[in-house]
Amino acid sequence: xxxxxxxxxxxxxxxxxxxxxxxxxxxxxxxxxxxxxxxxxxxxxxxxxxxxxxxxxxxxxxxxxxxxxxxxxxxxxxxxxxxxxxxxxxxxxxxxxxxxxxxxxxxxxxxxxxxxxxxxxxxxxxxxxxxxxxxxxxxxxxxxxxxxxxxxxxxxxx
Numbered sequence: 001x002x003x004x005x006x007x008x009x010x011x012x013x014x015x016x017x018x019x020x021x022x023x024x025x026x027x028x029x030x031x032x033x034x035x036x037x038x039x040x041x042x043x044x045x046x047x048x049x050x051x052x053x054x055x056x057x058x059x060x061x062x063x064x065x066x067x068x069x070x071x072x073x074x075x076x077x078x079x080x081x082x083x084x085x086x087x088x089x090x091x092x093x094x095x096x097x098x099x100x101x102x103x104x105x106x107x108x109x110x111x112x113x114x115x116x117x118x119x120x121x122x123x124x125x126x127x128x129x130x131x132x133x134x135x136x137x138x139x140x141x142x143x144x145x146x147x148x149x150x151x152x153x154x155x156x157x158x
Contacts, residue, residue, distance in 0.1 A: 033117025
């Protein structure tokens, strides 16, 4: 981050922002590190019905906030589980093991806010990796783990 950078206000209308798709998920980047001098990422995330979500993982420096907009989301943070609808929130500080899933038969939409920014690059690179692999998840998870580590995302030991 460059504390001397002049940030400009940003307004984002519905359906505005770069949108990517992978494994049934749609993500629209509303604010990225490029917009916020590396400080914030805000993503409108739509998970398909019966979406298993990512495996449990944690971050060394990234803080995440999940805010449910529509549908139902199951949030697992450390030893706690919350199944929630619109208005439900999870604050996930660095070091907290977490995962999320959509266990319902309808799509779920939530806002994901992270600080610092950077996970937008992870999501973009992961989308490209999914397109290159003949199956998902791939048999050799090495590329995935390398990509995760590059963007402050670490699987739990297990």
